[in-house]
Amino acid sequence: MSDDRNDPEYDWDGYGFATRQVHAGEREDLTSGARVSPIAMTAGYRFDSFDDARSRFSGDADGLIYSRQRNPSGTVAERRIASLEGGTEAIVVSSGQAAITAALFALAQSGDRIVSTASIYSGTRILFGRSFRRMGIGVDYVWGDDSGGDSAGGSSGRSSGDDCEWERMIGPDTKAIFTETIPNPKNDIVDIARVARVAERHGLPLVVDNTIATPYLIRPFEHGAAIVVHSSTKFLSGHGAALSGTIVDGGRFDWAGAGRSYPLITEAPRAGVLSNLDRYGPTAYARAAREGVVNDIGPALSPFNAFLLHQGIETLTVRMKEHLANAAHVAEWLAGHPKVESVDYAGLPGNPRFELAQRLYGGRTGSVFAVTIAGGEAGARRFLNRLRVFSHMTNIGDVRSMALHPATTTHASFTPELRSRLGIAPGLVRLSVGVEDPGDLLADLDRALS
Ligand SMILES: Cc1ncc(COP(=O)(O)O)c(C=O)c1O
Structure with a gap:
C-alpha cells in the first residue's frame, strides 16, 4: 500500500460504468474499517518534517497541503x-x-477570446458578459445550428449554421471553444463531434459543459472534447442539497502543438522549474487549473459537500x-395537449434535432x-x-421535478431581442423532470393546464 493518502485503495479501471460510479476513488477508513x-473535515494537514513541507510545496512530494x-x-x-x-484528472x-470560470481562466487571459455556442445556460452567458468582460476576456457566439445543418428556422427560430x-x-x-452537450433550457442538443472537428482544425481545446447529459448519456472526450465541466450540483449529485462544480482534464489535447499560447500550461513559471506540461504530461491542464487558478482564487468545495457529491454519484445510473x-x-x-403550443425536447419526432437525438442519445435527450x-x-x-408535484423553483437535475419561467427569472436581465433570439418565449416554462411516479407528474401537469 502506498504512503500517499491521496492514492486510491483500488484500481477500478476496466470495470463497468455502474461499478465505477460506486467504487472509483473510494477511500476506506483504514483505522476503523468504516x-x-x-x-x-479539515482545513490543513500536518507535515511529517521540515523537508516534507518543503517537498510538498515544491511539488516534489504529492502530499496534501491545504484544503483550498x-x-x-x-x-x-x-x-x-x-x-x-x-x-485523467x-x-x-x-x-x-x-x-466554468476556473476551467476557462486556465486557458484565457485578458485580451483573449472564447467562441461559444449561443444556446447555453443563462448564468454562463451572464458570467461571460459581465465578469469575463470585466477581466478582459471576450466571448463570441455561434448562433447557427450545429446539429448537422438540417434545422433552418428550428424551434427557437435560429438560422441554419455551418462550419463557415x-x-x-x-x-x-x-x-x-465552449458548448453544452444538452443546452439548458431548450434541449437544442449539439453535435459535439462536429464542433470538436472545428476546434481541431484550429488547434483549439473544446470545453464541454456536460451537466444535463452526464457521462451516463455521453462522454464528450470520446467525441473529441479536451475538457469537460459540470455543475455537479445537478444530476451527478442528484439530491439538490449542495452546490458543487467539476472540471475534468481529458489528457489528450496537444498543448505544445496547438500553435496558440497557453502560458499556465506550457511556460515555466520561473527559471529552473519545469512547465506543467513538461512535468505532468497528460494531467498538465488539471495541474494548471488547480494550482494556477483554483488555488489562487479559492472556490474550494467544502469536504461535507464533496461527501454529498460522491454519495450522490453512486446512484447516477439508477x-x-x-x-x-x-x-x-x-x-x-x-x-x-391542447393548451401546449410547443415542446422543445429533441427526442420528439418533428424536432429539428430528432435524428441527432437518435444518433447521440438513443432518442432520450436528458430530462x-x-x-x-x-x-x-x-x-x-x-x-x-x-x-404541486413540480416544485416552482430555480434548479435542475435533482430527484424532484421542477419548473421555472425563464423570461421573468433567469433570463429577465436579457433584452427582449436577445430572449426572442434565444427562443425564450413569454409562455415558455423550463421543466426538470424528476423521478416521481409518472402518473402523478402527468396528473399535476394536467391539473395545472386545465
Ligand atoms: C448547464 C449548467 N451549467 C452550469 C450551471 C451553473 O452551476 P451552479 O449553479 O452549480 O453554479 C448550471 C446551473 O443551472 C447549468 O444548468
Whole structure:
C-alpha cells in the first residue's frame, strides 16, 4: 500500500460504468474499517518534517497541503468523476459557475477570446458578459445550428449554421471553444463531434459543459472534447442539497502543438522549474487549473459537500434511467395537449434535432427541456401557480421535478431581442423532470393546464 493518502485503495479501471460510479476513488477508513469514505473535515494537514513541507510545496512530494487546493473527500469525488468521464484528472470546486470560470481562466487571459455556442445556460452567458468582460476576456457566439445543418428556422427560430460561421468567429486571439452537450433550457442538443472537428482544425481545446447529459448519456472526450465541466450540483449529485462544480482534464489535447499560447500550461513559471506540461504530461491542464487558478482564487468545495457529491454519484445510473423515461413520457404527453403550443425536447419526432437525438442519445435527450404554454406569460403564470408535484423553483437535475419561467427569472436581465433570439418565449416554462411516479407528474401537469 502506498504512503500517499491521496492514492486510491483500488484500481477500478476496466470495470463497468455502474461499478465505477460506486467504487472509483473510494477511500476506506483504514483505522476503523468504516466502509463509506469518511468526510475529511479539515482545513490543513500536518507535515511529517521540515523537508516534507518543503517537498510538498515544491511539488516534489504529492502530499496534501491545504484544503483550498485538495482535500481527501474532494479527491474521492474527483477520481470518481474522472473515471466516469474517461479523463485523467478532475478538480471539484464550490459550484458549476466556479468550474466554468476556473476551467476557462486556465486557458484565457485578458485580451483573449472564447467562441461559444449561443444556446447555453443563462448564468454562463451572464458570467461571460459581465465578469469575463470585466477581466478582459471576450466571448463570441455561434448562433447557427450545429446539429448537422438540417434545422433552418428550428424551434427557437435560429438560422441554419455551418462550419463557415465557426470559421468566421475564430480568430488569432481565440483560446477555447465552449458548448453544452444538452443546452439548458431548450434541449437544442449539439453535435459535439462536429464542433470538436472545428476546434481541431484550429488547434483549439473544446470545453464541454456536460451537466444535463452526464457521462451516463455521453462522454464528450470520446467525441473529441479536451475538457469537460459540470455543475455537479445537478444530476451527478442528484439530491439538490449542495452546490458543487467539476472540471475534468481529458489528457489528450496537444498543448505544445496547438500553435496558440497557453502560458499556465506550457511556460515555466520561473527559471529552473519545469512547465506543467513538461512535468505532468497528460494531467498538465488539471495541474494548471488547480494550482494556477483554483488555488489562487479559492472556490474550494467544502469536504461535507464533496461527501454529498460522491454519495450522490453512486446512484447516477439508477436515477438517470428514471429521469429519462419520465422525461420522454412527459414530453410526449405535453406535445399532445391542447393548451401546449410547443415542446422543445429533441427526442420528439418533428424536432429539428430528432435524428441527432437518435444518433447521440438513443432518442432520450436528458430530462431538462422547455414547454411553451398557450396564452403567453399569463398562461405560464396560471400553469406555474397551480403546480404541486413540480416544485416552482430555480434548479435542475435533482430527484424532484421542477419548473421555472425563464423570461421573468433567469433570463429577465436579457433584452427582449436577445430572449426572442434565444427562443425564450413569454409562455415558455423550463421543466426538470424528476423521478416521481409518472402518473402523478402527468396528473399535476394536467391539473395545472386545465
Ligand atoms: C448547464 C449548467 N451549467 C452550469 C450551471 C451553473 O452551476 P451552479 O449553479 O452549480 O453554479 C448550471 C446551473 O443551472 C447549468 O444548468
